[in-house]
Amino acid sequence: MRLDQGPTASFKDFAARMMSRLMQYYLSVNNQHLTILTATSGDTGSAVANAFYGLKNINAIILFPAGEVTLMQRKQMTTLQNNISVIAIDGKFDDCQRLVKTAFLDPALSDIPLTSANSINIGRLLPQSIYYFYAYSKLASNLEEAIFSVPSGNFGNLMGGLIAKKIGLPVQKFIISTNENNEVPEYLRTGNYEPVNPSKNSISSAMNVGHPSNLARIVALYKGTMDETGHISKIPDILKMREDLFAVSVTDEETKNTIENVYRKYGILLEPHGAVAWEGTKKYSGLDNNTKPGKPLCISLETAHPAKFPEEIRQILNFEPPLPISMDGLEEKPENYFSMDNNYKLLKDFILKNY
Ligand SMILES: *Cc1c(COP(=O)(O)O)cnc(C)c1O
Numbered sequence: 131m132r133l134d135q136g137p138t139a140s141f142k143d144f145a146a147r148m149m150s151r152l153m154q155y156y157l158s159v160n161n162q163h164l165t166i167l168t169a170t171s172g173d174t175g176s177a178v179a180n181a182f183y184g185l186k187n188i189n190a191i192i193l194f195p196a197g198e199v200t201l202m203q204r205k206q207m208t209t210l211q212n213n214i215s216v217i218a219i220d221g222k223f224d225d226c227q228r229l230v231k232t233a234f235l236d237p238a239l240s241d242i243p244l245t246s247a248n249s250i251n252i253g254r255l256l257p258q259s260i261y262y263f264y265a266y267s268k269l270a271s272n273l274e275e276a277i278f279s280v281p282s283g284n285f286g287n288l289m290g291g292l293i294a295k296k297i298g299l300p301v302q303k304f305i306i307s308t309n310e311n312n313e314v315p316e317y318l319r320t321g322n323y324e325p326v327n328p329s330k331n332s333i334s335s336a337m338n339v340g341h342p343s344n345l346a347r348i349v350a351l352y353k354g355t356m357d358e359t360g361h362i363s364k365i366p367d368i369l370k371m372r373e374d375l376f377a378v379s380v381t382d383e384e385t386k387n388t389i390e391n392v393y394r395k396y397g398i399l400l401e402p403h404g405a406v407a408w409e410g411t412k413k414y415s416g417l418d419n420n421t422k423p424g425k426p427l428c429i430s431l432e433t434a435h436p437a438k439f440p441e442e443i444r445q446i447l448n449f450e451p452p453l454p455i456s457m458d459g460l461e462e463k464p465e466n467y468f469s470m471d472n473n474y475k476l477l478k479d480f481i482l483k484n485y
Pocket of ligand 1: 141142249278283284434
């Protein structure tokens with residue numbers, strides 16, 4: 131399931147666009163105004179920037195770590211302008227996130243209607259349940275049960291799938307495919323949850339998450355309680371979780387081999403996140419005692435376009451990935467963004483002055 135055909139070539143386009151338009155609708159009905167303030171390590175920022183671009187009643191401020199996003203990711207945010215302000219912070223992603231959190235809690239900004247657009251917002255989850263139905267409707271016959279492999283970081287995408295299953299989509303199993311940040315596969319295996327801290331740097335960089343923000347929701351779906359730090363105060367039905375979910379960790383080495391093998395064997399070009407999902411399906415089908423008899427319908431999710439990861443593709447396959455229409459000509463477009471030290475006072479003054 132290629133979810134990489136949207137305006138920023140990321141599956142995050144689906145949810146960001148639907149949420150932004152829902153927000154605009156309700157704001158205009160109530161004659162209100164809103165400012166989105168969000169931190170990004172790459173893909174979220176470009177999807178959010180594009181989703182809110184040009185909308186009435188809404189401005190967006192996006193913070194990114196100056197040295198940690200790719201040129202194309204930066205250009206997808208900084209070439210828009212209009213109601214989108216982009217700030218390069220001289221720091222890391224965690225610094226950007228800290229600045230955003232401080233702003234939300236600052237009483238001096240309480241008159242400014244600020245909101246985030248991050249992946250725990252239910253408005254990001256609901257739209258993500260729809261493409262599970264769509265893929266199923268295209269591929270299934272006889273209402274068979276499907277298997278979905280979901281490349282996961284903060285588990286928003288998987289949460290969309292779980293909502294689809296709750297609504298009634300016949301799903302036999304969700305394969306949770308993670309990179310070397312293996313806290314969830316370990317949790318399902320042992321029953322003990324231990325965040326990976328600090329998170330590991332894998333080539334599937336959008337999934338470098340050591341403590342997924344939607345995990346508490348998944349635990350709650352199985353009748354448990356987990357707090358924000360990952361502490362479990364009520365144990366979920368882990369047997370039922372294992373029945374519905376198969377979680378697996380994929381190394382960078384395996385990811386690269388998958389990109390190479392899938393291209394050579396099928397002519398399908400994957401990027402690192404989609405390759406993690408693909409490898410997840412292989413690891414699952416290797417355990418034949420887990421699958422029900424017959425040939426299961428298995429759907430692997432590709433969450434970004436390979437052109438967003440040209441260095442990896444070049445290194446593994448020795449050619450330049452073709453650009454999707456949405457990224458064509460992007461490199462030549464003029465950029466406009468602010469640069470800021472990692473200092474909260476500067477961000478606060480910026481917001482007070484401009485919003
Ligand atoms: C954000 C992202 C993911 C992880 O999605 P979650 O909903 O956080 O699990 C996977 N692949 C790509 C390309 C992403 O941008």
